[in-house]
Amino acid sequence: MTDAVPLLVADIGGTHARFAIATPQPEGLPALAHITTIPTADHPSLAGAYAAFAAGVPAPLPRNAVLAVACPAEGEVLQFTNNPWSIHPAALAAELGLDSVRLINDFEAVAHAVAHAGPGDLAPICGPRSGLPTRGVTSIIGPGTGLGVAMLVREGGLHAVVPTEAGHIGFAAVDGIEDLLLTAVRRGLHGRVSAERLVSGPGLAAIHLAMGGAPAENQKALWAEVLAQESSEARGTLERFLAMLGGFAGDIALAQGARAVVIAGGLGARIGERLAHPAFVERFRDKGRFREHMHGISVLRLLLDEPGLLGAAVA
Amino acid sequence: MTDAVPLLVADIGGTHARFAIATPQPEGLPALAHITTIPTADHPSLAGAYAAFAAGVPAPLPRNAVLAVACPAEGEVLQFTNNPWSIHPAALAAELGLDSVRLINDFEAVAHAVAHAGPGDLAPICGPRSGLPTRGVTSIIGPGTGLGVAMLVREGGLHAVVPTEAGHIGFAAVDGIEDLLLTAVRRGLHGRVSAERLVSGPGLAAIHLAMGGAPAENQKALWAEVLAQESSEARGTLERFLAMLGGFAGDIALAQGARAVVIAGGLGARIGERLAHPAFVERFRDKGRFREHMHGISVLRLLLDEPGLLGAAVA
Incomplete structure (x- = not known):
């Protein structure tokens, strides 16, 4: 244009x-x-x-x-x-x-x-409140039906958007509960499990089962139940989902050398302010020797209605 | 210059x-x-x-x-x-x-x-023999003492090398043997395991143990033993290492939206032609619905002596 x-x-x-x-x-x-x-x-x-x-x-x-x-x-x-x-x-x-x-x-x-968004179109989740970097990489992560990921690269006054298939990298389990989740989903798929299988709208059903919840009748109803937070299973499921999304977002920031991360996508909008939950923030930063590095990355969510x-x- | x-x-x-x-x-x-x-x-x-x-x-x-x-x-x-x-x-x-x-x-x-390398400085491992793309992303992966990763981004007039910390993303286990490896290393670290802990020179000792080998006295001797391929443990260890490196390289290509991957680093040079082993190539491509996509990515190794x-x- x-x-x-x-x-x-x-x-x-x-x-x-x-x-x-x-x-x-x-x-x-x-x-x-x-x-x-x-x-x-x-x-x-x-x-x-x-x-x-x-x-x-x-x-x-x-x-x-x-x-x-x-x-x-x-x-x-x-x-x-x-x-x-x-x-x-x-x-x-x-x-x-x-x-x-x-x-x-x-x-x-x-x-x-995101590349053209103003400061008012992005709300801080954690990290420095400096907005998007004018130089370097911003990772854009959109959980929804799938798990979309793109990079915005700014260098020497130029900028480029690079589409990626980062949602399809292998799911990295970090504790015993995620080991069980991974094994259960792997059995159903007869093989490797991508991050998208668990960190997405459809992934919630497997997490809910692992957290002691009942099998879900449909995805929309399960998301409504989990976001209502009226049972301990719902609370446990949301916390685990937020932790897994935070862990994935942190891995993508490392993989893409990003200075900022923007959470977008249908679920990003639906979860909204809850993204600032310690379960998300802690897991985003939980990268061993890179903890300090992760503290320096701005994480924001996209507020635009029709991105x-x-x-x-x-x- | x-x-x-x-x-x-x-x-x-x-x-x-x-x-x-x-x-x-x-x-x-x-x-x-x-x-x-x-x-x-x-x-x-x-x-x-x-x-x-x-x-x-x-x-x-x-x-x-x-x-x-x-x-x-x-x-x-x-x-x-x-x-x-x-x-x-x-x-x-x-x-x-x-x-x-x-x-x-x-x-x-x-x-x-890599950005300035000529066709003779790169040897094909798998994928289209088209060399490095003039547009899009090339992922450069260097296993050695650590697991270095950088991106070469050519897009919209922009031509940039972007350093990343991709070696520090979580290790994604794909089968029962890697589940055991992950659990064993996680115990030693009291927490999350990065890809670099396993897909690197020092990572070989843990793989060798998991493949039934004896505890290694020192890393250099173990690498020499594994590359000599004189025992079934050595063969199993090298195959597993190549598979894990291939799986990681494939995940990085997905995460960075790459059209080509270059394997460099001290180990890349040392493993040399063995990188074309089916264990590496198969696991690079084993990305579920993205198998076809992975076939379209050129994978090369860097031949330069002093990169x-x-x-x-x-x-």
């Missing part, structure tokens, strides 16, 4: 597609208008959902679009995991009746939003 | 300090002359070792130096872990009688050498 022409943006996940019109501002993030959420199940294709959005906007629509998609934004055909939509990038602009369409990964979009749409606009 | 003036370079570790004169070449890495290795134990300070080097060089010495040091190159005083030397950066040029002295971390220097000295010259 190099000039002040509005842009069509979308954030397309498994369950919902969100569309909006983004208007650049002189500084920082663009303004979003006509934000519309459309269940993907209501339409057989992206073109149908887009037509439904377009029909509801009284103003003329921009001719250029950037779509953030919850899958790798490469290849001849993009097939979503949790909905029947498929996207053919080469044919997409014609299909939607637009001049140009650019696709980026949705978590990469979140990282671009995918905003990031698509500035990517 | 922006013009063709020779530079004094050094690579200072715990046991040895190496000095040389580096002369820039029109392309690629500089030429090294008068390479001199001095045991740190022979001199009470860096100034003494430098004087011994200078006395042996018949030509006039360059007036500007870059020193690669095996410790973080920041702070008012640098204290080496394995030798009694300490360095006061502010006073160093005067102490050595030079116009300027710059300090960088030794593994950061290795990464700079620390060369990297100091081009940093």
